[in-house]
Amino acid sequence: xxxxxxxxxxxxxxxxxxxxxxxxxxxxxxxxxxxxxxxxxxxxxxxxxxxxxxxxxxxxxxxxxxxxxxxxxxxxxxxxxxxxxxxxxxxxxxxxxxxxxxxxxxxxxxxxxxxxxxxxxxxxx
Numbered sequence: 001x002x003x004x005x006x007x008x009x010x011x012x013x014x015x016x017x018x019x020x021x022x023x024x025x026x027x028x029x030x031x032x033x034x035x036x037x038x039x040x041x042x043x044x045x046x047x048x049x050x051x052x053x054x055x056x057x058x059x060x061x062x063x064x065x066x067x068x069x070x071x072x073x074x075x076x077x078x079x080x081x082x083x084x085x086x087x088x089x090x091x092x093x094x095x096x097x098x099x100x101x102x103x104x105x106x107x108x109x110x111x112x113x114x115x116x117x118x119x120x121x122x123x124x125x
Contacts, residue, residue: 002026002114004034004095009119012085016123020080022095022116029053029071032113033098034078035106036069038091038121047107048093051078053100060107063089085123092118 008020022034029051036048049069050058057069066084071077078095096112104111 004097004114004116006093006095006116006119009093009121011122011124013125014085014087014123016085017081017083018085018121020082020093020095020119020121022078022080024076024078024095024097027097027114029073029076029078031100033100033102033106034071035096035098035112036078036080037094037096037107037109038089039094039118040088040091043091045094045109046091047105047109049080050106052106058106082121085121087123087125089121090123091121093121094118 003025005023012018034051037045039045051069051071068081070079096115098111
């Protein structure tokens with residue numbers, strides 16, 4: 001069974017840091033691109049970071065310089081290190097995956113084959 005399980009969410013003050021994890025099973029990180037999305041109340045789902053099968057990453061402009069995605073192949077885990085958090089980063093964060101055969105934008109949510117259930121990140125003083 002394919003599963004993506006997020007963890008690491010919580011509450012943090014502005015300027016703080018948080019690390020999210022996404023443990024995947026049922027597929028290989030060498031065959032699927034893993035993408036972090038987030039959705040804040042009242043807003044559309046937004047792509048945050050992509051981890052490609054060649055270990056190259058891509059970040060949305062809104063998080064460049066603050067967030068960094070990475071992966072641990074041996075642990076079948078993808079991470080999202082979040083630094084200098086802002087209140088506008090508050091959202092439910094999801095990891096998702098699409099086949100490496102998909103050549104479109106990694107931030108296209110409709111192209112994802114699998115989704116995790118999400119983890120809440122709250123940035124508030």
